[in-house]
Amino acid sequence: xxxxxxxxxxxxxxxxxxxxxxxxxxxxxxxxxxxxxxxxxxxxxxxxxxxxxxxxxxxxxxxxxxxxxxxxxxxxxxxxxxxxxxxxxxxxxxxxxxxxxxxxxxxxxxxxxxxxxxxxxxxxxxxxxxxxxxxxxxxxxxxxxxxxxxxxxxxxxxxxxxxxxxxxxxxxxxxxxxxxxxxxxxxxxxxxxxxxxxxxxxxxxxxxxxxxxxxxxxxxxxxxxxxxxxxxxxx
Amino acid sequence: xxxxxxxxxxxxxxxxxxxxxxxxxxxxxxxxxxxxxxxxxxxxxxxxxxxxxxxxxxxxxxxxxxxxxxxxxxxxxxxxxxxxxxxxxxxxxxxxxxxxxxx
Numbered sequence: 001x002x003x004x005x006x007x008x009x010x011x012x013x014x015x016x017x018x019x020x021x022x023x024x025x026x027x028x029x030x031x032x033x034x035x036x037x038x039x040x041x042x043x044x045x046x047x048x049x050x051x052x053x054x055x056x057x058x059x060x061x062x063x064x065x066x067x068x069x070x071x072x073x074x075x076x077x078x079x080x081x082x083x084x085x086x087x088x089x090x091x092x093x094x095x096x097x098x099x100x101x102x103x104x105x106x107x108x109x110x111x112x113x114x115x116x117x118x119x120x121x122x123x124x125x126x127x128x129x130x131x132x133x134x135x136x137x138x139x140x141x142x143x144x145x146x147x148x149x150x151x152x153x154x155x156x157x158x159x160x161x162x163x164x165x166x167x168x169x170x171x172x173x174x175x176x177x178x179x180x181x182x183x184x185x186x187x188x189x190x191x192x193x194x195x196x197x198x199x200x201x202x203x204x205x206x207x208x209x210x211x212x213x214x215x216x217x218x219x220x221x222x223x224x225x226x227x228x229x230x231x232x233x234x235x
Numbered sequence: 236x237x238x239x240x241x242x243x244x245x246x247x248x249x250x251x252x253x254x255x256x257x258x259x260x261x262x263x264x265x266x267x268x269x270x271x272x273x274x275x276x277x278x279x280x281x282x283x284x285x286x287x288x289x290x291x292x293x294x295x296x297x298x299x300x301x302x303x304x305x306x307x308x309x310x311x312x313x314x315x316x317x318x319x320x321x322x323x324x325x326x327x328x329x330x331x332x333x334x335x336x337x338x
Binding site: 018021022024025035039042043046047048049051052053054055056058059060062063065066067069070072073074075076077078079080081082083084085086087088093098099101102103105155156157158159160161162163164165166167168169170171172174175179180183184185186187188189190191192195196197198199200203204207208209210211212214215216218 | 238239240241242243245246247249250251253254255256257258259260262265266268269271272273274275276277278279280281282283284285286287288289290291292294295296297301302304305306308309310313318319320322323324325326327328329330331332334
């Protein structure tokens with residue numbers, strides 16, 4: 001193993017441990033919002049993409065229908081399709097390895113892979129980060145879920161307030177441009193205006209229309225935006 | 236209960252299909268500028284709406300309670316570049332403290 005490969009592996013495990021913090025938060029909030037420990041674990045193993053998992057748990061915890069939560073979760077998961085597109089020529093995976101590469105295609109593994117100077121290092125970065133995050137995320141989910149399972153009323157320790165803070169922390173790195181800030185402000189406002197009018201869960205989905213309305217028109221001057229680069233520190 | 240498991244199964248299957256689609260769908264479909272713009276902005280809109288409803292919603296009512304104090308703390312913590320756990324645990328602690336004081 002070369003020095004470069006060793007340094008990529010160190011970076012990958014660093015990312016994995018950092019993401020574990022989110023897993024702890026996810027396990028805790030899932031149980032605080034009425035999911036069982038087993039359900040939190042199944043989500044982290046099989047869904048394995050943080051923002052989507054938080055969305056399902058958040059919508060259901062706020063009294064929304066499980067189906068609304070699922071739609072919000074899938075809409076958030078759509079960015080992983082673009083990561084796969086970006087990674088496919090880099091990883092050169094074939095056959096069954098393509099199926100396991102797909103499950104490990106998340107913000108962090110993509111970010112580490114595409115930041116490497118060579119294809120070989122990109123492959124090391126992708127697989128090591130994907131596996132490291134998978135292990136840390138799942139261990140942390142169980143720990144967080146079991147810890148909160150012991151608490152009788154999550155409201156007393158403010159866990160209901162933690163969900164909003166978690167969503168804001170996930171959103172924060174994306175608020176770097178005027179367009180994303182405007183979309184965020186409009187979507188939040190629309191969701192609040194619709195809250196008294198529609199069943200829980202629906203206002204969040206309706207607010208996604210803001211993104212469609214802003215993204216649909218072809219911009220002048222042929223300015224094409226790239227999908228956002230994944231952020232290593234945020235799932 | 237069963238409804239929740241059904242939703243979990245749907246997100247697991249659908250989420251995996253989305254991840255895999257990047258490897259199997261022809262590049263030109265996903266590389267249209269409109270599709271990439273939608274992919275960029277949809278998470279922003281959803282996360283902003285989720286934040287707002289999570290903090291100010293209570294079923295079909297809007298309320299201002301201890302959760303708002305937790306969010307205010309989170310904004311300050313994020314501006315100071317605090318790590319995720321400091322943001323989330325701190326927000327919970329602030330809300331719990333406000334409830335304790337308000338009785």
